[in-house]
Amino acid sequence: MILSIESSCDDSSIAITEISTAKLLFHRKISQESIHSSYGGVVPEIASRLHAQELPKILYEAKNFLNNSFSSIKAIAVTTEPGLNITLIEGLAMAKALAFSLNVPLISINHLKGHIYSLFIGKIQGIFPLSVLLVSGGHTLIIEAKNSMEMSIVAKSLDDSFGESFDKVAKMLSLTYPGGPIIEKYAERYAEKSHQLTPTFPIPLKNTKELAFSFSGLKNAVRMKILQSQEEGIDINTDEYRSEICHQFQHTACEHIIAQIKKYFEQKKEDKHSIGHFSIVGGASANTYLRNKVSELCQSYGWNLLLAPLEFCSDNAAMIGRAALEKYHRGDFANLSTLQASPRSSDGEFND
Numbered sequence: 001m002i003l004s005i006e007s008s009c010d011d012s013s014i015a016i017t018e019i020s021t022a023k024l025l026f027h028r029k030i031s032q033e034s035i036h037s038s039y040g041g042v043v044p045e046i047a048s049r050l051h052a053q054e055l056p057k058i059l060y061e062a063k064n065f066l067n068n069s070f071s072s073i074k075a076i077a078v079t080t081e082p083g084l085n086i087t088l089i090e091g092l093a094m095a096k097a098l099a100f101s102l103n104v105p106l107i108s109i110n111h112l113k114g115h116i117y118s119l120f121i122g123k124i125q126g127i128f129p130l131s132v133l134l135v136s137g138g139h140t141l142i143i144e145a146k147n148s149m150e151m152s153i154v155a156k157s158l159d160d161s162f163g164e165s166f167d168k169v170a171k172m173l174s175l176t177y178p179g180g181p182i183i184e185k186y187a188e189r190y191a192e193k194s195h196q197l198t199p200t201f202p203i204p205l206k207n208t209k210e211l212a213f214s215f216s217g218l219k220n221a222v223r224m225k226i227l228q229s230q231e232e233g234i235d236i237n238t239d240e241y242r243s244e245i246c247h248q249f250q251h252t253a254c255e256h257i258i259a260q261i262k263k264y265f266e267q268k269k270e271d272k273h274s275i276g277h278f279s280i281v282g283g284a285s286a287n288t289y290l291r292n293k294v295s296e297l298c299q300s301y302g303w304n305l306l307l308a309p310l311e312f313c314s315d316n317a318a319m320i321g322r323a324a325l326e327k328y329h330r331g332d333f334a335n336l337s338t339l340q341a342s343p344r345s346s347d348g349e350f351n352d
């Protein structure tokens with residue numbers, strides 16, 4: 001079995017994966033969201049302290065699950081990049097101590113690659129080649145994965161990420177952190193009342209040929225609209241007002257994503273070796289509106305869409321354990337004394 005640890009942001013999580021079957025045997029995650037919520041975002045110092053407190057609790061549970069013996073653990077996997085340095089270090093320190101004391105190899109996992117493997121939890125084989133839309137709090141990327149080792153970024157955000165823009169708009173409307181789920185809820189309420197869609201915000205990068213994402217202009221457009229409403233004496237804290245803004249914002253943000261994926265599919269049409277599997281991963285891939293829109297687009301272009309179960313969209317150690325299986329089979333182990341955490345992905349590529 002592989003014991004995996006995730007602490008790149010505000011989720012403390014440990015999983016145990018069976019090596020021969022890829023079966024997820026144990027998975028536990030303690031989210032810190034409610035604590036960071038009062039600050040309107042993740043406070044790294046607090047997140048780090050909470051990991052130091054929560055990870056050992058989960059480790060006890062994991063040991064209990066294994067009848068108080070780690071003798072069946074053959075490797076320790078840990079997220080080392082990208083993420084918040086001081087939270088990554090908490091998981092890494094635990095991973096090093098475990099690998100050292102159990103005398104088993106240490107496996108370093110890139111968090112973004114982990115999200116890709118959320119698609120294959122419990123499955124022995126991954127599906128490649130695969131194109132991936134990764135939408136999280138820190139990233140908005142289209143990645144092409146030829147196989148488990150060769151992955152490259154073909155589009156990225158020029159500024160904020162998709163998830164981050166939800167968090168910021170939620171803050172503007174005095175809603176809780178994380179913004180994604182709550183904005184989606186308010187947006188649904190507006191749609192349920194079968195309102196006509198009032199004029200939305202301008203769709204970012206509409207007239208550019210470049211395959212890229214941008215959310216800071218949209219975020220500012222929302223800010224300006226809220227300021228203008230306040231000047232007009234509109235109460236911005238009513239459910240009605242929040243629902244309308246959330247609906248307009250979510251619609252525009254998703255239309256932007258769809259327009260870029262469409263561009264990507266068009267480019268691939270001309271490519272003889274076009275890739276037939278598409279997927280959405282990352283915390284924001286839990287967004288139902290986005291899932292439905294991407295699903296429709298995939299259908300019309302003939303791409304097969306892969307989605308991870310909702311519980312594995314946000315950060316978790318199960319996806320880290322599944323990604324680690326690949327490295328375990330290759331014997332690709334990290335050096336206990338030199339392995340470090342890094343806030344950035346090495347090279348912005350995944351060829352680690």
Ligand code: KG4
Pocket residue numbers: 009135136137138139162163164166167178179180181184282283284285286287288313314315
């Ligand atoms: O992958 P994740 O758990 O953490 C990072 O690696 O960043 O993603 C968290 C992000 C947050 O920005 C959160 O607001 C966003 O994912 N998110 C959503 C939804 N659920 C979570 N964004 C839009 N719609 C959602 N339903």
Ligand code: ZN
Pocket residue numbers: 111115136137282283314315
């Ligand atoms: Zn993540």
